[in-house]
Amino acid sequence: MSSTTISAKPVTTTLRPIEAGDAARFHLLINDWEICRLLPEAPFPYPAPLARDWIDAAMADRAAGRAYQFAITDAPGTDGTQAMIGCAGLRLDKSGENAALGYWVARRAWGRGHGRQAVLHLLRWGFAELGMHRVIATVADDNAASLAVLRRAGFTETGTGHEKFISRPGIRQAVRHFAITREDIAFRDAAPKPAAPANDTKPLLLVAACALIDKSGKILLARRPAGKKLAGLWEFPGGKLAPGETPEAALVRELDEELGITVRTADVAPFAFASHGYEGFHLMMPLYLCRRWQGTPQSREGQALAWVDPTQLEEYPMPPADRPLIPLLRDFL
Numbered sequence: 001m002s003s004t005t006i007s008a009k010p011v012t013t014t015l016r017p018i019e020a021g022d023a024a025r026f027h028l029l030i031n032d033w034e035i036c037r038l039l040p041e042a043p044f045p046y047p048a049p050l051a052r053d054w055i056d057a058a059m060a061d062r063a064a065g066r067a068y069q070f071a072i073t074d075a076p077g078t079d080g081t082q083a084m085i086g087c088a089g090l091r092l093d094k095s096g097e098n099a100a101l102g103y104w105v106a107r108r109a110w111g112r113g114h115g116r117q118a119v120l121h122l123l124r125w126g127f128a129e130l131g132m133h134r135v136i137a138t139v140a141d142d143n144a145a146s147l148a149v150l151r152r153a154g155f156t157e158t159g160t161g162h163e164k165f166i167s168r169p170g171i172r173q174a175v176r177h178f179a180i181t182r183e184d185i186a187f188r189d190a191a192p193k194p195a196a197p198a199n200d201t202k203p204l205l206l207v208a209a210c211a212l213i214d215k216s217g218k219i220l221l222a223r224r225p226a227g228k229k230l231a232g233l234w235e236f237p238g239g240k241l242a243p244g245e246t247p248e249a250a251l252v253r254e255l256d257e258e259l260g261i262t263v264r265t266a267d268v269a270p271f272a273f274a275s276h277g278y279e280g281f282h283l284m285m286p287l288y289l290c291r292r293w294q295g296t297p298q299s300r301e302g303q304a305l306a307w308v309d310p311t312q313l314e315e316y317p318m319p320p321a322d323r324p325l326i327p328l329l330r331d332f333l
């Protein structure tokens with residue numbers, strides 16, 4: 001799993017599968033009243049053999065695909081090693097659709113954002129790799145740090161209850177239940193990021209482009225004429241959006257102006273997009289596919305035209321923004 005750096009105060013939190021060699025440090029860190037009192041199944045004092053048994057069980061669960069427990073580690077030290085500072089894991093239910101989240105961070109590493117980073121790493125990994133859709137978590141009512149971690153990670157509180165905690169015999173501890181779905185995390189990740197400093201920003205240029213595909217599956221490329229920026233490179237027909245114009249309307253207009261063909265907006269289908277930083281502007285270019293038009297494409301602006309088999313696109317030098325689109329087209333067509 002990747003490391004994460006929080007810009008305001010650099011914190012690197014990584015996760016790696018827990019292993020037998022972690023037992024001694026696991027015991028050293030967890031055998032702390034301030035940790036055990038917050039974990040339903042942790043006795044206090046925490047016996048050393050239990051640490052070994054817990055890790056053995058975690059490794060068996062991983063092998064069987066039931067649960068995935070990770071050591072949370074800190075930034076590498078000067079000797080390159082990464083010290084374990086806690087644990088985080090997901091336990092799947094029988095359907096594989098839901099998982100229960102559990103985690104703890106050693107007291108020496110509190111207050112540095114490790115809990116939230118570990119939870120986010122784990123959720124992103126779990127939703128990508130395990131096929132689960134929903135993660136639940138239960139937290140003691142008096143565990144303020146963990147409540148904050150879950151809320152800041154995007155969990156929603158779903159209810160309250162009471163549970164037994166081994167370290168607090170004789171009482172039923174008040175708890176809060178939380179849940180988060182795959183969509184919640186995707187939405188969180190897609191939320192707007194704070195704007196970059198003004199001196200880093202470039203104007204955004206919106207250009208609509210189209211891969212016209214003929215009956216034999218060939219794609220029309222146009223060569224940018226001399227005198228234009230990127231002259232000599234092959235591109236998809238299209239152009240800049242006029243103010244107030246939709247990308248589809250811009251395409252219909254450009255295909256008429258550049259090639260003399262009539263295309264209906266209903267006949268252009270969104271396919272992919274290019275996002276590329278050129279000097280002086282950032283290009284955002286949706287690429288559409290079109291298989292139906294009226295008329296025969298002709299060069300109306302002096303540009304060379306070529307019908308190209310998708311497997312041969314690489315032989316036509318294209319603007320850097322277009323390069324990521326080539327394998328997509330080749331694989332799709």
Ligand SMILES: Nc1nc2c([nH]c(=O)n2[C@H]2C[C@H](O)[C@@H](COP(=O)(O)OP(=O)(O)OP(=O)(O)O)O2)c(=O)[nH]1
Pocket residue numbers: 207208209228229230234235236237238239240283285319320321322
């Ligand atoms: N149409 C099109 N433009 C592309 C592609 N790839 C790519 O980087 N571009 C860039 C080149 C230009 O900077 C911009 C398209 O602008 P444009 O063709 O409407 O205008 P232009 O810069 O040629 O200048 P002008 O015709 O407005 O005078 O997008 C592509 O595949 N198709």
